[in-house]
Amino acid sequence: MYKVAVAGTGYVGLVAGVCFAEVGHEVICVDIDENKVNKMRQGISPIYEACLEELMQKNYAEGRLTYTTDYASAYKNSDVIFIGVGTPEQPDGSANLSYIATVARQIAETIEKDCLVVVKSTVPVGTNDKVEQFIKDFLVNDVKVEVASNPEFLAQGSAVRDTLQAARIIIGTESKWAEEMLMKIYEPFNLPIVSVRRRSAEMIKYASNDFLALKISYMNDIANLCELVGADIQDVAKGMSFDERIGSKFLNAGIGYGGSCFPKDTKALEYLAKQNGYELKTVKAAIDVNTDQKTILYKKANKRLITFNGLKVAVLGLTFKPGTDDLRDAPSLENIPLLLAQGADIYAYDPVGTENFKRKYPEGEDGRGSIKYVENVAEALAGANVCFIFTEWGEVKAVKPEEYKKLMRTPLVYDGRNIYGIEDMKEAGVEYYSIGRQ
Numbered sequence: 001m002y003k004v005a006v007a008g009t010g011y012v013g014l015v016a017g018v019c020f021a022e023v024g025h026e027v028i029c030v031d032i033d034e035n036k037v038n039k040m041r042q043g044i045s046p047i048y049e050a051c052l053e054e055l056m057q058k059n060y061a062e063g064r065l066t067y068t069t070d071y072a073s074a075y076k077n078s079d080v081i082f083i084g085v086g087t088p089e090q091p092d093g094s095a096n097l098s099y100i101a102t103v104a105r106q107i108a109e110t111i112e113k114d115c116l117v118v119v120k121s122t123v124p125v126g127t128n129d130k131v132e133q134f135i136k137d138f139l140v141n142d143v144k145v146e147v148a149s150n151p152e153f154l155a156q157g158s159a160v161r162d163t164l165q166a167a168r169i170i171i172g173t174e175s176k177w178a179e180e181m182l183m184k185i186y187e188p189f190n191l192p193i194v195s196v197r198r199r200s201a202e203m204i205k206y207a208s209n210d211f212l213a214l215k216i217s218y219m220n221d222i223a224n225l226c227e228l229v230g231a232d233i234q235d236v237a238k239g240m241s242f243d244e245r246i247g248s249k250f251l252n253a254g255i256g257y258g259g260s261c262f263p264k265d266t267k268a269l270e271y272l273a274k275q276n277g278y279e280l281k282t283v284k285a286a287i288d289v290n291t292d293q294k295t296i297l298y299k300k301a302n303k304r305l306i307t308f309n310g311l312k313v314a315v316l317g318l319t320f321k322p323g324t325d326d327l328r329d330a331p332s333l334e335n336i337p338l339l340l341a342q343g344a345d346i347y348a349y350d351p352v353g354t355e356n357f358k359r360k361y362p363e364g365e366d367g368r369g370s371i372k373y374v375e376n377v378a379e380a381l382a383g384a385n386v387c388f389i390f391t392e393w394g395e396v397k398a399v400k401p402e403e404y405k406k407l408m409r410t411p412l413v414y415d416g417r418n419i420y421g422i423e424d425m426k427e428a429g430v431e432y433y434s435i436g437r438q
């Protein structure tokens with residue numbers, strides 16, 4: 001077993017650290033956020049992820065997992081240091097690598113023995129080479145240090161399962177020493193390991209994410225055409241899914257993809273291509289379709305209603321997908337400001353995202369409109385003139401069509417996640433609009 005340090009305790013770093021401890025490594029998770037570290041020491045997860053707290057508490061109690069802000073003490077004794085800090089999108093679409101650089105320098109200035117540094121964060125192709133040079137430039141002690149790439153493929157809402165039961169482990173190395181060490185670290189996971197050079201590993205991550213984003217945008221593009229020609233996108237997706245070359249996953253048309261990664265990773269790869277004089281037409285198409293898709297229902301409703309001013313608007317779902325409290329690039333963040341600007345009185349429901357959303361849109365008056373957060377769907381629907389569904393939470397899917405008819409002032413529903421059957425809504429007397437269906 002190895003002494004493992006993990007820099008960054010977000011979705012990737014914390015889950016990775018906990019899972020490394022779970023398989024037997026001695027892990028110390030480092031973060032700069034003192035509040036997060038104190039919470040984690042009490043066994044409280046700073047992120048909403050199923051099964052995570054139990055594993056945190058178990059491994060902490062068994063002494064294989066600790067948390068600190070003292071990066072020097074963490075890094076100096078570590079055999080391997082995983083970097084899992086953020087690489088957020090910059091205004092020009094490129095990845096912000098400043099957090100990576102800070103950690104690289106902290107590592108360089110503190111390691112006291114030979115050390116493998118592993119970049120788990122999603123970084124543009126070639127970044128690992130720069131990180132390795134950067135560390136060597138700032139190295140204080142005469143030790144061997146090498147950088148390897150180990151991109152992460154977990155999805156939020158299933159992060160622990162996706163880590164312990166990953167489809168594959170990608171490792172990108174430039175030496176036998178680094179490759180053998182990473183293979184040994186991942187041996188207890190008993191998962192397929194694909195060992196490639198560093199730059200290929202970095203590209204595998206972007207190529208995978210951007211393909212998934214393109215698959216979603218493709219289905220949304222086809223959905224928009226389906227509506228114009230009288231086809232039903234859900235039937236089309238079903239018919240396509242039997243072809244194993246297409247597969248059945250990520251064929252769900254909707255109000256567009258959000259999250260912390262597809263939006264940023266599509267733009268970052270497009271930016272890298274442009275930097276190298278190449279136009280990544282497919283990824284650009286994915287971005288363009290998604291941009292328009294986010295407000296497609298708002299525009300449809302705007303045509304149907306004279307105005308939203310003074311209307312009670314029920315919004316069901318604030319997070320970018322179910323199973324997480326993450327709002328990054330959620331459709332709600334695109335549509336709620338538009339509704340408020342038109343004077344809508346919004347009644348918003350989300351089982352876990354409300355606290356995060358309140359920090360962006362406090363309850364009360366906001367410009368011409370207002371926003372109120374409610375505890376359940378019925379409260380949002382009661383007396384509402386119109387309803388938007390942005391996230392397919394189980395609690396939303398559990399609402400029957402007749403409840404919209406019974407509770408709403410006017411049963412007018414815009415469903416961004418195609419939760420309901422068109423016939424079921426029609427039978428219940430609900431005026432219902434969705435994506436890619438008439």
Ligand SMILES: NC(=O)C1=CN([C@@H]2O[C@H](COP(=O)(O)OP(=O)(O)OC[C@H]3O[C@@H](n4cnc5c(N)ncnc54)[C@H](O)[C@@H]3O)[C@@H](O)[C@H]2O)C=CC1
Pocket residue numbers: 007008009010011012013030031032033036084085086087099102103120121122123152153154155156260261
């Ligand atoms: N969120 C996801 O589902 C996935 C994210 N990724 C990639 O993983 C990386 C991290 O993403 P998230 O975990 O979502 O980020 P996050 O923003 O949730 O967490 C990053 C953490 O790093 C900490 N941090 C910043 N500077 C630090 C430093 N100098 N030392 C120690 N900690 C520091 C922050 O306080 C924060 O807790 C990104 O590159 C992302 O693209 C990859 C796969 C999945």
Ligand SMILES: O=C(O)[C@H]1O[C@H](OP(=O)(O)OP(=O)(O)OC[C@H]2O[C@@H](n3ccc(=O)[nH]c3=O)[C@H](O)[C@@H]2O)[C@H](O)[C@@H](O)[C@@H]1O
Pocket residue numbers: 122152153154155156157209212216249250251252253254255256257258259260261262320321
């Ligand atoms: O790099 C990352 O951060 C991660 O990004 C995604 O994971 P995540 O964004 O957490 O969630 P997904 O389940 O992929 O959903 C992303 C977005 O696509 C949307 N989506 C997904 C599937 C689909 O069929 N249609 C669709 O609109 C979801 O509503 C959501 O807004 C990838 O699935 C992970 O493999 C990857 O590691």
